[in-house]
Amino acid sequence: MIRKIWAIFRRDLKVNLKDSIALYILFIPIFLAVLINLFTPGINETTVDLALLEGDNPSQISYLEQFAEVELFKTIDQVQQRVEERDATIGIVPENGGYYLMTQGNEPEGIVDYAKILTSFYELDISMEETNSELFDFERTVPPLKKTLVNTMILLISILGGMLIALNIVEEKADNTLSAINLTPAGRLTFVLGKSVIGVLLSIIGTLSLIVITGFGTVNLLQLLLVLLVTSLLSISVGFIQGLTSSDIMTAAGSIKILFLPLLAGVLAIEMLGDKWQKFFYWNPFYWAYKGNDLILSQSGTWSQIFMYSSIVLLISGIVYLFLAPKIRKGLE
Amino acid sequence: MISVKNLYHSYNKDGKYQVKDVSFEVANGEVFGFLGPSGAGKSTALNILTGLLPLQQGEVVVGGYDLKKVSNERFNKIGMSFEQSNVYSKLTAKENLDFYRKLFDVPTLDSHALLKLVGLEGKEHVKAGEFSKGMKHRLTFARSMINNPEMWFLDEPTTGLDPSIAADIKDIIKEKNKEGVTVFLTTHNMFIADELCDRVAFIVDGEIKLIDSPKNLKLQYGDKLVEVEYMEKGEVIKTTLSTVLPEDKRELQKIIEHHDIQTMHTKEATLEEIFIKVTGRGLV
Numbered sequence A: 001m002i003r004k005i006w007a008i009f010r011r012d013l014k015v016n017l018k019d020s021i022a023l024y025i026l027f028i029p030i031f032l033a034v035l036i037n038l039f040t041p042g043i044n045e046t047t048v049d050l051a052l053l054e055g056d057n058p059s060q061i062s063y064l065e066q067f068a069e070v071e072l073f074k075t076i077d078q079v080q081q082r083v084e085e086r087d088a089t090i091g092i093v094p095e096n097g098g099y100y101l102m103t104q105g106n107e108p109e110g111i112v113d114y115a116k117i118l119t120s121f122y123e124l125d126i127s128m129e130e131t132n133s134e135l136f137d138f139e140r141t142v143p144p145l146k147k148t149l150v151n152t153m154i155l156l157i158s159i160l161g162g163m164l165i166a167l168n169i170v171e172e173k174a175d176n177t178l179s180a181i182n183l184t185p186a187g188r189l190t191f192v193l194g195k196s197v198i199g200v201l202l203s204i205i206g207t208l209s210l211i212v213i214t215g216f217g218t219v220n221l222l223q224l225l226l227v228l229l230v231t232s233l234l235s236i237s238v239g240f241i242q243g244l245t246s247s248d249i250m251t252a253a254g255s256i257k258i259l260f261l262p263l264l265a266g267v268l269a270i271e272m273l274g275d276k277w278q279k280f281f282y283w284n285p286f287y288w289a290y291k292g293n294d295l296i297l298s299q300s301g302t303w304s305q306i307f308m309y310s311s312i313v314l315l316i317s318g319i320v321y322l323f324l325a326p327k328i329r330k331g332l333e
Numbered sequence B: 001m002i003s004v005k006n007l008y009h010s011y012n013k014d015g016k017y018q019v020k021d022v023s024f025e026v027a028n029g030e031v032f033g034f035l036g037p038s039g040a041g042k043s044t045a046l047n048i049l050t051g052l053l054p055l056q057q058g059e060v061v062v063g064g065y066d067l068k069k070v071s072n073e074r075f076n077k078i079g080m081s082f083e084q085s086n087v088y089s090k091l092t093a094k095e096n097l098d099f100y101r102k103l104f105d106v107p108t109l110d111s112h113a114l115l116k117l118v119g120l121e122g123k124e125h126v127k128a129g130e131f132s133k134g135m136k137h138r139l140t141f142a143r144s145m146i147n148n149p150e151m152w153f154l155d156e157p158t159t160g161l162d163p164s165i166a167a168d169i170k171d172i173i174k175e176k177n178k179e180g181v182t183v184f185l186t187t188h189n190m191f192i193a194d195e196l197c198d199r200v201a202f203i204v205d206g207e208i209k210l211i212d213s214p215k216n217l218k219l220q221y222g223d224k225l226v227e228v229e230y231m232e233k234g235e236v237i238k239t240t241l242s243t244v245l246p247e248d249k250r251e252l253q254k255i256i257e258h259h260d261i262q263t264m265h266t267k268e269a270t271l272e273e274i275f276i277k278v279t280g281r282g283l284v
Ligand SMILES: Nc1ncnc2c1ncn2[C@@H]1O[C@H](COP(=O)(O)OP(=O)(O)OP(=O)(O)O)[C@@H](O)[C@H]1O
Pocket: B011, B012, B018, B036, B037, B038, B039, B040, B041, B042, B043, B044, B045, B083, B188
């Protein structure tokens, strides 16, 4: 059976490597990774730039210089000018005996938080030694935008896997070769598994390339693999259905797009909506997969958390699969 | 061996049957043919025997496997050539065959040798999508024998092929049969049925009207046909009538009584004429 599954996968790969649309899908993960790198600062380059008033408070300045790039200006106006430039510099200016953060509004949340914490640490007189562990954590903190993008792309790649499967099923249908396969000792299960391999591999290899290129290569790969596999189950079932119900490649690729909707809804709900809205998205497997991936990407997920999220995704995908399976079986006849 | 008892099939399960109460047996090593016009239900019956269509009603045993029990293993023993060729157009001829070889659990034939056998030598590395209709058909046909099947199902093996290719295919079928392969074929071509089949079944509207060997049929009907040319309202009418069937005898009597006979002679019947006599229908 393994031999036949492998033969089916090799055939798909051979065809896909010669087909421009399939090739495009195969290489999208790499494009995405490069794009993310171009538009978001890398993890290692995360530096926080602060603009301060010269001579205002030398001890504060030397304290902050330990943790951030500090630039000094003569007047508050000059500080403001610096803050308004394109990068994410944050001003720290005295006001009514205390200090306030001068921001432009578009700085990444993490950087603002970092600056806030630095100033409060200074005010609380927390020394380098005492804060070591926490500051270390901050230094490794990933810009949230980048993490969000990478997480979204991981989910997107699993959908691409489904798309590739749909494409290959459409090919079988167009050539009417399913009936020939049905008359070989390779059973339906072998066929379904064989056809799934390329989708799962695209998910795994695509995601690995994505996280390595974008600098997340040190996350817990086993945890990532687990979430990936359960998410793929959903994309694969949908891929089969769309392949079996579409008559040509473009409709198949197009109809897979219906998965983008729950994907985006899940991401936006988590990133933009308040607590009271969250429960409206509990049905959405991408919502849970995103949460799981988020923990993995920030390297703070425990196995029990990841197991919990994966089980929820598996449960929802499983229900979708059970619902689609009879149609898939019928379509393969 | 193939054994079929009281086979029925209704595509829409609406009480209308496209295959009705069909029963027959095919012995090992025999070439058995379904001869009938388009839409008679030949492919439907064949597809049930191969397992492409589900068995709705009746008893079917193919090569020792009862079709009521699912078993993928039996596909190692059967081969099928489709009416409409179905190969991967994005793969080359050789890649197509190489892929199918891997799906069987039994020893398979070498792709190159098979392509040579069906006259596709030199086309191994051409994509099947660039093949002509006849070439695709030959590739589909070649694929059907890749696993050395004991039971070989051929749906219209020569339809739409140019005569020399059709002749090659007929030779291959005869050759395989000599090696002991049991062949079940469908055709609406009486020459194929006549030349290849040990026995034929006449099938019309999903029903078998008769099963016999072409030789017996000709013995039975052969000398008993008369071709009559007679005048009716100033026109010459030509008709062939049986001297056995009662209504034909009556018709002949009427013609002799009421019309001017131009010519009249007995003749050797073709299978097609016998088909028309027996079923009241032509083969097209
Ligand atoms: N998928 C289908 N759904 C409904 N009816 C069908 C289907 N396939 C065939 N039929 C009907 O069943 C009958 C028998 O068709 P079948 O294809 O078995 O004929 P055939 O004898 O093989 O004809 P041909 O010589 O043209 O291949 C026809 O009336 C046809 O319209």
